[in-house]
Amino acid sequence: MTVLVARDTRFYEWMPTLWHAPDARDNFERKPQLAHETAVRNATLTGAYLIMAARTLGLACGPMSGFDAAGVNRSFFSDGRWEVDFLVNLGYPASPSSRPRAHRLAFAEASRWHEPAT
Numbered sequence: 001m002t003v004l005v006a007r008d009t010r011f012y013e014w015m016p017t018l019w020h021a022p023d024a025r026d027n028f029e030r031k032p033q034l035a036h037e038t039a040v041r042n043a044t045l046t047g048a049y050l051i052m053a054a055r056t057l058g059l060a061c062g063p064m065s066g067f068d069a070a071g072v073n074r075s076f077f078s079d080g081r082w083e084v085d086f087l088v089n090l091g092y093p094a095s096p097s098s099r100p101r102a103h104r105l106a107f108a109e110a111s112r113w114h115e116p117a118t
């Protein structure tokens with residue numbers, strides 16, 4: 001199965017249901033750049049949670065961003081409201097060790113650490 005992880009560009013229409021601040025919907029509607037950045041961040045994070053949950057259930061996940069996003073949007077989201085972020089191919093692995101994990105950077109290579117000034 002292939003999941004299309006996508007953002008609802010008008011997610012803020014749900015704010016009265018999802019969020020306590022009464023002006024949240026209008027605030028995003030007035031600020032399209034903020035709305036876009038928020039939609040991208042939250043859809044991507046939600047896709048990451050999907051990967052973690054699927055792996056917890058024993059599924060293998062193959063996330064992909066190397067695809068024709070405009071073509072996917074035309075085919076699946078033709079009204080323009082939703083936009084694809086990335087794809088996740090899900091399935092049961094033929095064997096748990098069928099493919100070795102890719103290299104991971106060490107913490108010191110992948111992060112910056114700043115001590116507070118005293």
Ligand SMILES: Cc1cc2nc3c(=O)[nH]c(=O)nc-3n(C[C@H](O)[C@H](O)[C@H](O)COP(=O)(O)O)c2cc1C
Pocket residue numbers: 061062063064065066067086100101102103
């Ligand atoms: C958001 C995202 C997009 C990715 N897009 C691609 C892709 O387009 N093509 C590809 O070969 N690997 C892509 N990868 C990497 C692979 O799906 C896979 O995660 C990587 O090979 C590491 O595999 P491992 O977790 O089994 O070590 C992507 C990974 C992520 C998280």
